Amino acid sequence: MQNVLAIWQREMKAYFVSPIAYVVLTLWLLLSGLFFYAILTNVIQSTMMQSQFGPGSQPVDVPGIVTRGFFGTMSVVLLFMIPMLTMGLFAEEKKRGTMELLLTTPVGHLHAMMGKFLASTTFLLIMLAGTWVTISALFKYGQPDWKPILGAYLGLLLYGEGLLAAGLFISTLTENQIVSGVITFGVSLVLWLIDSFSSGASGAAKDVLSYLSVIGHLDDFIKGVIDTTHVIFYLSFAFVGLFLTYRSLESMRWRS
Amino acid sequence: MIEVEHLTKAYNGRKAVDDISFRVEKGEILGFLGPNGAGKTTTMRILTCYMPATDGTARVAGFDVFENSLEVRKRIGYLPENPPLYPEMTVQSYLHFVAKIKGTPSAQRKTQVEDAMDRCSITDVRDRIIGKLSKGYKQRVGLAQSLLNNPEVLILDEPTIGLDPKQIFEVRSLIKNLAGTHTVILSTHILPEVSMTCNRVVIINDGRLIAIDTPQGLANQQKGAERIALLIEGPREAVRQKLASIPGVMSVQAEAGSDAQPAGFTVECKLNTDLRRDIANAVVTQGWGLLELRGVSMSLEDVFINLVTKEEV
Numbered sequence: 235m236q237n238v239l240a241i242w243q244r245e246m247k248a249y250f251v252s253p254i255a256y257v258v259l260t261l262w263l264l265l266s267g268l269f270f271y272a273i274l275t276n277v278i279q280s281t282m283m284q285s286q287f288g289p290g291s292q293p294v295d296v297p298g299i300v301t302r303g304f305f306g307t308m309s310v311v312l313l314f315m316i317p318m319l320t321m322g323l324f325a326e327e328k329k330r331g332t333m334e335l336l337l338t339t340p341v342g343h344l345h346a347m348m349g350k351f352l353a354s355t356t357f358l359l360i361m362l363a364g365t366w367v368t369i370s371a372l373f374k375y376g377q378p379d380w381k382p383i384l385g386a387y388l389g390l391l392l393y394g395e396g397l398l399a400a401g402l403f404i405s406t407l408t409e410n411q412i413v414s415g416v417i418t419f420g421v422s423l424v425l426w427l428i429d430s431f432s433s434g435a436s437g438a439a440k441d442v443l444s445y446l447s448v449i450g451h452l453d454d455f456i457k458g459v460i461d462t463t464h465v466i467f468y469l470s471f472a473f474v475g476l477f478l479t480y481r482s483l484e485s486m487r488w489r490s
Numbered sequence: 491m492i493e494v495e496h497l498t499k500a501y502n503g504r505k506a507v508d509d510i511s512f513r514v515e516k517g518e519i520l521g522f523l524g525p526n527g528a529g530k531t532t533t534m535r536i537l538t539c540y541m542p543a544t545d546g547t548a549r550v551a552g553f554d555v556f557e558n559s560l561e562v563r564k565r566i567g568y569l570p571e572n573p574p575l576y577p578e579m580t581v582q583s584y585l586h587f588v589a590k591i592k593g594t595p596s597a598q599r600k601t602q603v604e605d606a607m608d609r610c611s612i613t614d615v616r617d618r619i620i621g622k623l624s625k626g627y628k629q630r631v632g633l634a635q636s637l638l639n640n641p642e643v644l645i646l647d648e649p650t651i652g653l654d655p656k657q658i659f660e661v662r663s664l665i666k667n668l669a670g671t672h673t674v675i676l677s678t679h680i681l682p683e684v685s686m687t688c689n690r691v692v693i694i695n696d697g698r699l700i701a702i703d704t705p706q707g708l709a710n711q712q713k714g715a716e717r718i719a720l721l722i723e724g725p726r727e728a729v730r731q732k733l734a735s736i737p738g739v740m741s742v743q744a745e746a747g748s749d750a751q752p753a754g755f756t757v758e759c760k761l762n763t764d765l766r767r768d769i770a771n772a773v774v775t776q777g778w779g780l781l782e783l784r785g786v787s788m789s790l791e792d793v794f795i796n797l798v799t800k801e802e803v
Binding site: 236237240241243244247248251252330331332333334335336337338339340341342487488 | 535538539540541542560563564566568570572573574575576577578579583587588590591592593635
């Protein structure tokens, strides 16, 4: 446990002395503000237009529509950000030769992996917490339902974990962090595109594709429904990623 | 303390280490000598559990490096060929990190780090960023890292590379001071380093162990003849003939040049004979000036070149 903590601590420091943390956080907060503003004005305009057509129209849940739109968009933005968090995790260690240090001290593969995974998760939590700045505006000017918001945060966290584990695995495959980042990004994009393929497919293929769609499993969370199927999907996704990471680290000894 | 038996490591069919066996006793300093690519680093990587062997066994402090890797890793300090440093950290925080992952109890960590910095004379750069340090400092930070947690066994891959002569001297005396309390294996291709620091030498070439002995023993073993170097003032040809006529002399080589200048001669004599007295007498009775006379011992360089080239023939 002490080892995991030591790795975690070093990795957190490394994030914040490199420009990566600041670039990612700035971009993330900027985009979250911009999208929030765009979605909010859009929703307000359309509700005002609707109210002009007559008094008989249904009352509109503005905060609900805004949160759904906002978290849906941010989940896509996250797809672009995660590769930047994971690309260097093992690739840099390999390049600097510090892998030799980690593997010849009592740390070993498992602790190194857990420490790094926890560090990237912590960074994800910081990013998610940052979006509270914009979401809190809804609470200030209205009474949004807190359940979908909480669900969305939980969903984004689980979804992020899955992507982080995948990125961690990919970063064990190369010494070059750019290569690692680009591959992670490509894989994330494919996982995202599966969603659109699934709507075009039919029969069993449709079922399989829509089950594999990482983003598709988020919908229920954002609506405030926590379904164990989705939780299990993300957890097993993360587990597979970590398992592959562990295996890849072990095989590194044999290949090197 | 370290037992290596029939160790073999193959990469895609090519044997980087081929059936090497040796033992290192507690407190001993063993030098690993060999040309580049001889398999020194590979052997060290197997001993530190970084990579497994294809065949054979290696035990450190009684624990097998493969079966009981954790116990081995707890007992070794390792300085790889490229010091494993995080360039964005300061020297002090890096050493604290390494002490932590080596399992040094938090109460001892501070003194351990101070001590290691002190021994490697890097206290003056403790708050500097590692990435900004010169090569010599980086190398010594790497060395300090290996000393943390007071390991029983130290495995140092070319510890003095990139250091200036004064630092090389300091590091060598540091390693010498470790003898007795620590078991050290160090690799190098600087030959005087081995004769200065090591109790025993292992010479490997092309993955195979070709010699293991004390530096002195190796020199004796390889020596074919006693050699004497002379500097004599006198007629060159006459001196050469006189020297060659002394019983026991096998050959005489004279330096080219004019008779006006003192000339250097190298005399090879039969093994285990000391002809220095006879030679001095012969020169002096002829009235020539004997300016210099010394026995030439075979240097480790000669031994090394001998062994390595003999292998290739």
